[in-house]
Each structure stands twice: as C-alpha cells, then as structure tokens.
Amino acid sequence: MQNFTYTGLPARVLFGTGTTSLLPAEVERLACRKALVLTTEAQAALGRYLCDLLGPISAGLFPGAAMHTPVEVTDAAVIQYRDSGADCVVSIGGGSTIGLGKAIALRTDAPQIVLPTSYAGSEMTPIIGQTDGGKKTTQTTLKVLPETVIYDVTHTLTLPPLMTVTSGMNALAHAVEALYAEEANPVLSLMAEDGIAKLTEALERVRDTPQDTGARSDALYGAWLCAVCLGSGGVALHHKLCHVLGGSFDLPHAETHTVMLPHALAYNAPAVPDVMEALRRATGSQTPAAAFFDISSAAGAPTALRDLGMPEDGIERAVEIALDKPYYNPRDVDAEGLRSVFRAAWQGARPDA
Known part of the structure; x- marks a missing residue:
C-alpha cells in the first residue's frame, strides 16, 4: 500500500x-x-x-x-x-x-x-x-x-423529488472526485464508494416514494458520507468547472453539478481505471457516467447547460476562466479538452463512459 x-x-x-x-x-x-x-x-x-x-x-x-x-x-x-x-x-x-x-x-x-x-x-x-x-x-x-x-x-421528507435528485447529484460529485483527487486515500475511498452506492440506490426509491422514511434516511446517510469525502479529501475538474459556471454565469448550484458530473467524469475516465471499477461496483453499471446522466434524465432533472440559461457563446469565456488558475486533475487539462467538456454539457449529450 x-x-x-x-x-x-x-x-x-x-x-x-x-x-x-x-x-x-x-x-x-x-x-x-x-x-x-x-x-x-x-x-x-x-x-x-x-x-x-x-x-x-x-x-x-x-x-x-x-x-x-x-x-x-x-x-x-x-x-x-x-x-x-x-x-x-x-x-x-x-x-x-x-x-x-x-x-x-x-x-x-x-x-x-x-x-x-x-x-x-x-x-x-x-x-x-x-x-x-x-x-x-x-x-x-x-x-x-x-x-x-x-x-x-x-x-x-418534503424535499421535492426533482430537487432531491439535483441535490443528490451534487452530493455524489463530492464522493466521485474524492476517489481521484490529489488527497485520495483508502479511508476516504471506502466512504466514497459506500456513499455513492447508498445514495444512488436511495434516489431511485425516493423518486417513486418520496415519503419513504427509510429511503430518505439512506439518502441522507449516503449524502453525509459524500460530504465527509469533500471535507476531508479534495476536488478536481468537476468542482472547478461548476464554480466557474456558477460564479460567472449565475447558474443554479445543484443543477449545474447535475449537468456537469457525467461529462467531467467521462473526461477523466481514461486516466482513472481503478476509480471507474469502484464506480461500477457502486452504481451497478458498466458505464457510471452514463448512469448518473440517466438518473437525472429519468427524474426530469436538467441534463444540458443550455437548459440552465448558459449561452453557447459563453463556452469560450468559461474555458478561459477555468484555465486562468492551475488546479489538480488526474488527466491533463487544456483548452481543447475543456471545450469538448463544456460543449457536450451544453448540448446535453449522454456520455458513453
């Protein structure tokens, strides 16, 4: 080890x-x-x-x-x-x-x-x-x-199903990035995988039965684990891009995380094969990025930046701001790569990773 x-x-x-x-x-x-x-x-x-x-x-x-x-x-x-x-x-x-x-x-x-x-x-x-x-x-x-x-x-219990999913996707992003952040470690990886598994499974149950206390308890517990990962671990590309979009284009926080998570993960997937295997276990899917996209889509949550009010001509500005200050990411980040991530997210394309 x-x-x-x-x-x-x-x-x-x-x-x-x-x-x-x-x-x-x-x-x-x-x-x-x-x-x-x-x-x-x-x-x-x-x-x-x-x-x-x-x-x-x-x-x-x-x-x-x-x-x-x-x-x-x-x-x-x-x-x-x-x-x-x-x-x-x-x-x-x-x-x-x-x-x-x-x-x-x-x-x-x-x-x-x-x-x-x-x-x-x-x-x-x-x-x-x-x-x-x-x-x-x-x-x-x-x-x-x-x-x-x-x-x-x-x-x-009264959190609307749609808001439940967008808030849940925000939480999932914390654990996903903790798996490959610079501060990643075995302890946080255990919490991250369990948090992702608990929360993804609970989100589907809550979608069908919003008042189910057991499902809500599992969702909140999973979100807590995901939050611990964010607090004790670190972040990478996904959170950087969400901060750029939120602060510069006034996009809603949870919805922005919902849209961006599948695309940021798909971009990093080739550089983190072990993390992708952990995510396959946690989500029960061979394509975890697509699984996150599908959870949002099935709930009627936004899956495209254009649906949040992001102008297409803002993509270049977002790329410029994101590159302004270097930050850790397991895969090298350049203008072309960021452009592809933002464009896929703007269009709402389903990733295949």
Missing part, C-alpha cells in the same frame, strides 16, 4: 429522525447565549419555527441567504448578527444558507450549528465559496467548519 494522509475533521454529528428537538441543548453545549437563525426567504417559516423552539436564546431570524453567497448579503447578515447580540448562528437549509453561516463565521468566529434540509454537504467541509462582482472564489479554512451538524431526516 502506498503512503497516504487522512485528515479527520472535528465535528459533532447528530443523526436520526426528530433530532431538531435537540437544538436548544446543542446551543447551550457550545456555551452560547443567543443564536441568530439563518434561512433563505423560501424557508423563512422553518426559521421561525426554530426561533420558537429556541425561545429566550433566539436572537431572531435572518431570512436573506442567497445562492453563491454574495458578499453584500453577508454584509447585511453580519450587521444583524452584531446588533442582535448573537454569539452563534443556526443555519437551516441547503448550500446557500450553510454558506452564509460560514461567511459570518469567517468574519466573526461565530460558532455554527447546521441543520441541512438537502444533500448538498457543505456542512461537513471547511470550504467556503463567495461571489463578489460576478466572480466566485473559494478558500479552505477551519474557521468555517461548523461545530455541530444535526441531521434530521424529517426535514428531507
């Missing part, structure tokens, strides 16, 4: 059904006095429920989280955080809300408790992405790693 490094990140995880009721005790466990609850506008009612649950230790609600964590939204949230006397944040929602909590923590060192309502996985990572002036940048720092994550299957 080759030498490797595995980094286990510190986080307290509570997993189950009805675990939201433990929130007040978790705030107190962090020795915090007042918690500011964060949500998107669409999930404000859920935020108000948490404020009621917290009672006297609630510092109010900020319902303005937005996709790609714009810095101007963070500015407003930090002002409310300080004015309210809060000394921690509670983020309930998907990647947008979790990203806002991280941005506040980056500026204020606020402890974070996260209650995910999707499978995005940001809650298990020390990674933060922020958008300023139409350009998205990311950084990795333990300052933004949440202290506590409460996984409550109940919050995923």
Whole structure:
C-alpha cells in the first residue's frame, strides 16, 4: 500500500429522525447565549419555527441567504448578527444558507450549528465559496467548519423529488472526485464508494416514494458520507468547472453539478481505471457516467447547460476562466479538452463512459 494522509475533521454529528428537538441543548453545549437563525426567504417559516423552539436564546431570524453567497448579503447578515447580540448562528437549509453561516463565521468566529434540509454537504467541509462582482472564489479554512451538524431526516421528507435528485447529484460529485483527487486515500475511498452506492440506490426509491422514511434516511446517510469525502479529501475538474459556471454565469448550484458530473467524469475516465471499477461496483453499471446522466434524465432533472440559461457563446469565456488558475486533475487539462467538456454539457449529450 502506498503512503497516504487522512485528515479527520472535528465535528459533532447528530443523526436520526426528530433530532431538531435537540437544538436548544446543542446551543447551550457550545456555551452560547443567543443564536441568530439563518434561512433563505423560501424557508423563512422553518426559521421561525426554530426561533420558537429556541425561545429566550433566539436572537431572531435572518431570512436573506442567497445562492453563491454574495458578499453584500453577508454584509447585511453580519450587521444583524452584531446588533442582535448573537454569539452563534443556526443555519437551516441547503448550500446557500450553510454558506452564509460560514461567511459570518469567517468574519466573526461565530460558532455554527447546521441543520441541512438537502444533500448538498457543505456542512461537513471547511470550504467556503463567495461571489463578489460576478466572480466566485473559494478558500479552505477551519474557521468555517461548523461545530455541530444535526441531521434530521424529517426535514428531507418534503424535499421535492426533482430537487432531491439535483441535490443528490451534487452530493455524489463530492464522493466521485474524492476517489481521484490529489488527497485520495483508502479511508476516504471506502466512504466514497459506500456513499455513492447508498445514495444512488436511495434516489431511485425516493423518486417513486418520496415519503419513504427509510429511503430518505439512506439518502441522507449516503449524502453525509459524500460530504465527509469533500471535507476531508479534495476536488478536481468537476468542482472547478461548476464554480466557474456558477460564479460567472449565475447558474443554479445543484443543477449545474447535475449537468456537469457525467461529462467531467467521462473526461477523466481514461486516466482513472481503478476509480471507474469502484464506480461500477457502486452504481451497478458498466458505464457510471452514463448512469448518473440517466438518473437525472429519468427524474426530469436538467441534463444540458443550455437548459440552465448558459449561452453557447459563453463556452469560450468559461474555458478561459477555468484555465486562468492551475488546479489538480488526474488527466491533463487544456483548452481543447475543456471545450469538448463544456460543449457536450451544453448540448446535453449522454456520455458513453
């Protein structure tokens, strides 16, 4: 066996059904006095429920989280955080809300408790992405790693089937890239393969029976494993391209991952034969990239960048931005290769890998 490094990140995880009721005790466990609850506008009612649950230790609600964590939204949230006397944040929602909590923590060192309502996985990572002036940048720092994550299957039962698939594909991308990222190691590979297997199988069950608690529990568990892979491992071509598309063309996060995963994997497939074998085991398909495409297609999820509003003449700009800063990938990346990936994704062509 080759030498490797595995980094286990510190986080307290509570997993189950009805675990939201433990929130007040978790705030107190962090020795915090007042918690500011964060949500998107669409999930404000859920935020108000948490404020009621917290009672006297609630510092109010900020319902303005937005996709790609714009810095101007963070500015407003930090002002409310300080004015309210809060000394921690509670983020309930998907990647947008979790990203806002991280941005506040980056500026204020606020402890974070996260209650995910999707499978995005940001809650298990020390990674933060922020958008300023139409350009998205990311950084990795333990300052933004949440202290506590409460996984409550109940919050995923009402996640619409279509959103379930796009969020699930976002999660799958974390584990797929962990298998061939620069920091890949045997420990993460075990988590990645199991997470992919659990989540892909559960997504098909959830599509047919969205209220199946067992299927939802398996999906959330698989997504958690995928998130651990992202937090403790690394990324490559897929995530780089998604950040370019999201930050520069304002494309929706989960849907962009859904479209790009099959094509980024197909591009890298010739360079990672062992990974492709693991993916064949996990997906039960001889063509894993096509299997991911088929899961999305069968659910009615987007499979083409043009369906997300990406202009065809934006492909060259995307190639230029992606090549601006070098990054690790198991297969060499050049303009011609990127052009082929973006074009296939723009057209929505089914890969054969």
